[in-house]
Amino acid sequence: MERHPHGGCTMTEVTKMEPQGAQTPVMRAADQMVAMIERVVTDPSADLDKLERMLAMKERMDAQSAKVAFAQAISAARAEIPPIMKDATVDFSNKEGKRTHYQHETLAGIARVIDPILSQHGLSYRFRTSQDGGAVEVTCIIAHADGHSEETSLRGAPDQSGNKNNFQAVGSAVTYFQRYTLKAALGLSAAADDDAQGAGPRPEDRRGPATVSPDQFVKLRDKCEEADVDPAMICERAKVPSLEQFPAADFDAVMRKLQLTIDQKKPTIEGDEIPY
Incomplete structure (x- = not known):
């Protein structure tokens, strides 16, 4: 350790001893605001109007800090989430005998992949469902542990394809909207389950x-x-x-x-x- 001849620390040592905090400017400003509020609260002659304005400002700063933390968590989680495999097949014929056949990812399949990753970054999701005038609306709410949340909604008529009854039509639409609002909210992509053949290089011309x-x-x-x-x-x-x-x-x-x-x-x- 370098020391000055008179016993003091050199500039190099002072620089090394500075804390390596990870606070953002918004967080540092919020901490300063807390100290100011504490001083006002303990002052018997404090102006209550001024205190209310300071508390309102603190709430706005907390909300901004939570929004920044949410954005950082979403960015980090998305970097870790792989493409979701399409693990289900739809195959039916209509009344005219025309066949519909395609693959899609299930909500359970998506959850198995993303839930552990989202949890590690303090993120969670839930759904809100409503019906109005025959239409079904599903809203996916992505929330962060610091309090900020964002919503993505889809609305449409019940899915009458495949000879479904009324209850099945509503249930099918709800499941579909849950899947797609979650994917849209997190920016997820899907890939066909090709029985592990995708481990090799995929030519560009195979993309539809x-x-x-x-x-x-x-x-x-x-x-x-x-x-x-x-x-x-x-x-x-x-x-x-x-x-x-x-x-x-x-x-x-x-x-x-x-x-x-x-x-x-x-x-x-x-x-x-x-x-x-």
């Missing part, structure tokens, strides 16, 4: 075109129902197994065509005819 987002899927499904068009016909023309895998590049075009079909079915009013 970008598919519709969860929100676009709901809009497309609802538009098909409004136009009284079988989704299987849309999928057949696009050469995809399901609406979930409909090409995003063709979304706007097919929505325009479906709307045109709807418009053509609307009754027209001629002359002084009064519609009843």
Whole structure:
């Protein structure tokens, strides 16, 4: 250890003895605010209005600090979460005998992968479900231990595909929205379960075109129902197994065509005819 001839520490030693704190500027400012509040509280002549303003400022600083901690935790967790394997298969035929066949990841399969990682970073998730006017809405809430949370919602009609009854249609829509709001909130990607063949290099040309987002899927499904068009016909023309895998590049075009079909079915009013 270096010491000054008169017994003092050199600048090098002082530099080494400085604490290596990991506090952010927001956290340091919050600590200073706490000290100021403590001084005001212990002062008999303190201005209560000033104290209330300081407490309100402290709440805003705490909220900002929690938001920063949330962003850091999400970033760290996402760096550790691998692509989710598609561990379930949908395979059914409609009343006309047209087959729908595709793979998707289950909510349980997603949970097995992400739950331990999220927990390590102080993150958790839950769902809020509601129904209004026949529509189903699911909200995924991602929360951090420091108090900040963010929400992602999807809303749409019950899933009537595959000869489901009313209860099954609602349950299917809820499960679908839970899966996709969670994926959207965390920015998760999915990969087909290829029986471990994916351990080797994957050529770029094996990647298919970008598919519709969860929100676009709901809009497309609802538009098909409004136009009284079988989704299987849309999928057949696009050469995809399901609406979930409909090409995003063709979304706007097919929505325009479906709307045109709807418009053509609307009754027209001629002359002084009064519609009843």
